[in-house]
Amino acid sequence: MSAETIWTVDDVRTKPGQGQAFLKAYREHYVPGAEARGMRLVHAKVEPAMWLDDEPNRLLLVWALDHVGTVWGAKHVARMTPDVDHFWNDIAPPLIEARTRSVMAEADQLEALANV
Amino acid sequence: MYNLLFVIGFAEGADTAARDAFTAKLSAFGGTAQVRNATIQPTLPGVYNGGDLICRFVFDDDAALTAATTGADWAAIEAGLADKALVASLERVEYEGGLAGGSSDGTKLYRVALFCANVSPTEERLAAFGRQTASMPRYIKAIRRWQVSSTVKASGLNPWTHVWEQEYDGIEGLNGPYMMHPAHWAHVERWFDTEYPDYLVDRVLVHTFCAIDAPVIIA
Missing domain, CATH: 3.30.70.100 (Alpha-Beta Plaits)
Incomplete structure (x- = not known):
């Protein structure tokens, strides 16, 4: 990863017993399009480190984007892509309880990023 | 302050003379006594849903706007805004600062x-x-x-x-x-x-x- 890399993180708490199903749906219905928008899925972390059958799993899905231009490009394309809305509005909700999305950068890069 | 903003998109078929004449009416309205500040400027390349002309008037309050928009000159402006052969799109907002x-x-x-x-x-x-x-x-x-x-x-x-x-x-x-x-x-x-x-x-x-x-x- 370069110093300019921006990280987009989906932090998802699934419904009880739905962790594996959510990840499968994410990989099938969301990941290919996101990769086409210039995003690279570099981590799919699961907590705890096992699929639970009667409790929620938490998933951290970490995407790398090369630079700020990639962030804007991915946003603009996603906003015009019905499949993205379909995933978050129709496919994901039966499988998840809550989620957040965050856009992050390395702490040592914040000064450079703000110097525009 | 009380603001009136138009973002005007002219109709493709509107000729330059008609556009200029309408813009001149808006500019003249900017000289109305109740108008504290007026901006009438063509948009620049790169706008999104941004029209061709930005038109912004500032009044002391909404009563001043009402007082300024009761005459024949304003009626002509409203007629122009409603003329589909001249104005294809209109974003219109009023807002206090x-x-x-x-x-x-x-x-x-x-x-x-x-x-x-x-x-x-x-x-x-x-x-x-x-x-x-x-x-x-x-x-x-x-x-x-x-x-x-x-x-x-x-x-x-x-x-x-x-x-x-x-x-x-x-x-x-x-x-x-x-x-x-x-x-x-x-x-x-x-x-x-x-x-x-x-x-x-x-x-x-x-x-x-x-x-x-x-x-x-x-x-």
């Missing part, structure tokens, strides 16, 4: 965005959105003068709820620091990006700007 700051001294570019915050618009979410939008000039120094307002009346592509205005030294400030600073793409964008669960603002918005040679945002 909201949170504002900075200085217009020497600014050369005015930019206005119209938003419709209509996705689960709870009081708490609207307050956070307004607060974060108003925080942008603290981080993005290229924003020289700014104002974020709630609308009183609105029509057009959306029933606009917010007016976000800025003045810059030039287009570089808008296309550079404003777009590239993390206060925008990593922070305030949460209200606009449909992939965030925080998503608040309808994806149809207005982003338009024009060259200026005098202050626009009068508080």
